[in-house]
Amino acid sequence: MSDPNDTQQLTLTGSEQEDLDPAHLARFQFERAVIHLSHFKQGLVDFLVAPKRVLEVNFPIELDDGSVKNFKGYRVLHNRVLGPGKGGIRYHPEVNREEVIALATLMTWKCALIDVPYGGAKGGVRCDTKQLSQVELRKLTRRFITELGDNIGPNTDIPAPDMYTDEQTMSWVYDTYDILHPGRNNLPVVTGKPLDLGGSFGRKEATGRGVLYATQRYLEKDGVAGLPEISGASVVIQGFGEVGGTAARLFQKEGAKIIALSDSHGGIYSEEGIDLEAAREFKQTHGMLVGLPNTTTMTNADMLELPCDILIPAALGNQIHRQNASRIQARLLVEAANGPTTAAADDILSERGIPVLPDILVNSGGVTVSYFEWVQNIGNERWSLAEVRQKLQKRMYTAVDTTLHRWDKLQTPEQPTQIEAAADETGSYNVPINLRTAALCVAISRVANVTLERGIWP
Numbered sequence: 001m002s003d004p005n006d007t008q009q010l011t012l013t014g015s016e017q018e019d020l021d022p023a024h025l026a027r028f029q030f031e032r033a034v035i036h037l038s039h040f041k042q043g044l045v046d047f048l049v050a051p052k053r054v055l056e057v058n059f060p061i062e063l064d065d066g067s068v069k070n071f072k073g074y075r076v077l078h079n080r081v082l083g084p085g086k087g088g089i090r091y092h093p094e095v096n097r098e099e100v101i102a103l104a105t106l107m108t109w110k111c112a113l114i115d116v117p118y119g120g121a122k123g124g125v126r127c128d129t130k131q132l133s134q135v136e137l138r139k140l141t142r143r144f145i146t147e148l149g150d151n152i153g154p155n156t157d158i159p160a161p162d163m164y165t166d167e168q169t170m171s172w173v174y175d176t177y178d179i180l181h182p183g184r185n186n187l188p189v190v191t192g193k194p195l196d197l198g199g200s201f202g203r204k205e206a207t208g209r210g211v212l213y214a215t216q217r218y219l220e221k222d223g224v225a226g227l228p229e230i231s232g233a234s235v236v237i238q239g240f241g242e243v244g245g246t247a248a249r250l251f252q253k254e255g256a257k258i259i260a261l262s263d264s265h266g267g268i269y270s271e272e273g274i275d276l277e278a279a280r281e282f283k284q285t286h287g288m289l290v291g292l293p294n295t296t297t298m299t300n301a302d303m304l305e306l307p308c309d310i311l312i313p314a315a316l317g318n319q320i321h322r323q324n325a326s327r328i329q330a331r332l333l334v335e336a337a338n339g340p341t342t343a344a345a346d347d348i349l350s351e352r353g354i355p356v357l358p359d360i361l362v363n364s365g366g367v368t369v370s371y372f373e374w375v376q377n378i379g380n381e382r383w384s385l386a387e388v389r390q391k392l393q394k395r396m397y398t399a400v401d402t403t404l405h406r407w408d409k410l411q412t413p414e415q416p417t418q419i420e421a422a423a424d425e426t427g428s429y430n431v432p433i434n435l436r437t438a439a440l441c442v443a444i445s446r447v448a449n450v451t452l453e454r455g456i457w458p
Contacts, residue, residue, distance in 0.1 A: 011457035014021025017342050018322045022102035028343050031106075033440035036410060040448060048447060050120075051101050053077040057147040071125055072146045076177070077157050078120040081451050084155050085121030086111060086367055088162025088192075089144075090138075095124035106338060106360060107367070108434065109443035114335035114364040115400050116371040121157050123148075129164045141172040152177065154188035154378075160370050161192040171197055173312040187377035200373035202388035203366075209389065210365015211336045212254065212310065213396035214357055221404055223355060224309075224332050231255030233309040238262050238300060240279070240289060243336050243363070246315035248276055256302070256310070260303050261289055264315075267303035268295035305329060313340035320345045328354060335359040350432040358436035360443065361399055368395050399439075407438035 001037065017206050019025065026051060034045060039311035049278045055075045060068050074097055077085040087107045100122045108120030125144055129137060145152070152159060159173055170192045178186040193199040202209070212230075219229055227233060237244045240263045248258050257273040265288035268274065269305045274295060304320060313319045317339035320328060325345035331358045333349065335341060341349070341356060351355055372388055375381075383391075410433045 011387050018342060020318045020321070020342065021098060022317060022339055023098040025328070025339060026102040026105045029436060029440060030444070033437045033444055036437070036441050037448070039390055041452070044448060045450065047451070048079070048444065049105070050161045051076050051078045051104060052080060053102065053151070054097065055148065055151055056097060057141045057144070059147050061136065061143055063136055064133050071140060071144075073125040073147065074099045074100040075123040075148050075151060075157070076104040076121060077151075078122075079108040079447060080119040081447050081454065082112060082119050083117035084119065085157035086116075086118035086160070087121035087123065087157075088160045088174070089165050090122075090124040090162035090430075091127050091164040091169075092124065093126060093128045095126045096169055100124050103338060108447065108454060109440055110360040110364045112443035112446040113360055113403070113439055114368050114395055115393075115446075116368060118158075118367070118371065121159075122162075123159060124162070130140055137169070138172055140308060141169055142176045145176040146172050146180070149180075152189065153181075154186065154374075158188065158370075158374060159190045160366070167194045167199060170194075174198075185377070185380075188374045190374040193373070198373070198377050200376055200388060200396055201368055201383065201385040202392065203369045205246045205250075206369035206392065207243045207336070207363050207366035209250060210368065210392060210396050211247045211314075211334060211362050212245070212250040213222055213365070213393050214362045214400055215251075215310065215332075215334050216254075217358055217400040218332075218355075218404075221400070222274065223404075227309055229254075230310075233257070234259050234307075235310045236260040236303060236306050236308045237305060237312045237336075238267070238340075239314035240283065243315070244312070245280070247312055247314060247336060250349065251310075251357060252276055252345065260298075261304055262300050262303050262315070263289050266290040267298045267300050267304065268292050269298055269303065270295045277325060300325045306454060310334055311338050316340070318342055320349075320458075322348070325349055326352070328352075330354065333357070333363050338363065346434060346436060347431050350434045353444065356434060356436060358434075358439050361403055361435075363441050364399065365392055365396060367391055402442055403435060406442050407433070409433055410438055410441070 003312045057068055060070045062068055071159035087104055104122035105122045111118040161170055170190045174192045177189045183327050187198040192203055219227055230251060231254055235251050235256045235258050237248050240261050252258055260267055260269040261274055268289050279289055279292055283289050305327045307329040310332050312334045319340045322344035323344045325348035335358055376383055
C-alpha cells in the first residue's frame with residue numbers, strides 16, 4: 001500500500017472556517033473528489049450535484065387532546081440514473097430542507113459505491129416523537145405518505161427507516177400506500193418492514209454489521225500498522241442506538257474490548273471493558289447509560305478524545321470538528337453515523353496520519369440489505385439470515401477493496417492540472433488524499449459513466 005502521508009495540493013475552500021452546514025459539506029467533499037476525474041462533459045458536474053426533485057409539504061393532524069397541529073415534511077430525490085430513489089424517513093425537530101438534500105446526495109454516492117441499483121433519496125418530518133403518542137405518530141405517517149402521493153413507489157422512490165422511525169413506521173407507510181394503490185404487489189414500496197410483512201432477515205442489524213465488515217476488511221488489508229484484526233482492539237463507540245448497539249455487540253463478539261459507550265445523556269468508560277448486557281439492562285431500567293456501576297461518567301465530547309484503537313461515532317453529525325480533531329487519539333476512525341467528521345477535521349486527521357473509513361462506505365450495510373429486501377419482495381422470496389449475511393459481507397468487502405484500489409491510484413504523481421495550478425493561490429495548502437475522496441471518486445465515476453452511457457435525453 002502507498003504511503004498515506006503523500007499529499008496533493010488543494011484549495012482550502014471549505015475548511016478555512018468551520019462550516020457545519022451539511023449541504024455545504026456535501027458539496028465541498030464532492031468538489032474535492034471531482035478534481036481527480038477529468039472525463040466529465042461540460043455541465044455534467046452541475047447535474048450530478050443538483051437534486052432531481054425537492055418536495056416540501058405542510059399538513060395538519062388532530063392530536064389526542066382534540067387540538068390540531070401543523071407539520072412540515074420533505075422528500076428529496078437526488079438522482080435516478082442508477083435506479084429508483086432510496087433513502088430513509090426521519091422524524092426529528094431539526095429536520096430541514098438543506099439537511100434532507102445533503103443526505104439524499106450522500107445516499108446517491110453510497111448506493112453507487114456499494115453497487116446497488118438505486119439513486120439517492122431522503123425524507124423527513126419536523127417533529128418530536130417523544131411528544132407524540134403512538135396514535136399521533138400513525139396519523140402523522142399516514143398523512144405524510146398521502147401528501148407524497150405517487151412521488152414514492154416501488155420503482156420510483158423507496159423509503160426506509162431512519163432517525164426516530166422504525167419497522168412499525170414502515171408498516172404504516174406500506175399500509176397507507178397499499179390502500180391508495182390496490183390490486184398491486186406493493187410490498188417493495190418500502191423497506192425495513194417487520195418480517196411477517198415482507199421484511200428481510202438481517203435488516204435491523206444490517207448497518208451495524210456493515211460497520212463490522214468494513215472495519216474487518218480494512219484491517220485485513222493492513223490499513224492500520226500493528227492492528228491486523230479486530231480481536232484485542234480497544235473500541236470507543238459514541239451512540240448506543242440500533243447502529244451503535246449492534247456494532248458494540250458484534251465487535252465484542254469478535255474479541256474487541258468496548259472501553260466506552262454513550263447515549264444522548266452522556267458517556268461511560270471502563271478501561272477493563274464494559275459489560276454490554278449490564279449496560280443494556282441498566283439503560284432499559286434507567287433510560288440512560290450514565291450511572292452504570294463500575295464505570296466512569298464522562299461527556300460525549302470527552303469520550304471522543306480517549307486513547308483507543310478504533311473510534312466509532314454512531315450518533316449525530318459534526319461530532320469531530322476543527323476544535324477537537326487535534327485531540328483525537330484513536331488509531332482508526334470508523335464513521336457509522338452520517339457526516340460525523342467536518343471537512344476541517346478530515347484534513348487535520350489526514351495530516352496526523354489517522355485514517356478515516358468514510359460514512360458512505362461504513363454505513364452502507366443498511367441500504368444494501370434494504371436492496372435485498374426489495375429484491376425478495378419483487379420475487380416473492382424469503383432468503384435465510386445466513387444468505388443475507390454472506391451477500392452483505394461480499395458487498396462490503398468489495399467496496400472496501402475498490403476504495404483502497406482507487407486510493408492507491410490517487411497516490412501516483414500523475415495528478416490533474418487543477419491541483420498543480422492551485423499550488424500558488426492564496427489559501428492553498430497540502431492535504432493528504434484520504435479514503436473519503438477515494439470512495440467518492442469511485443461513486444461519482446459510476447454515476448457519471450452510466451449517465452453518459454444512457455445518453456442525455458432527448
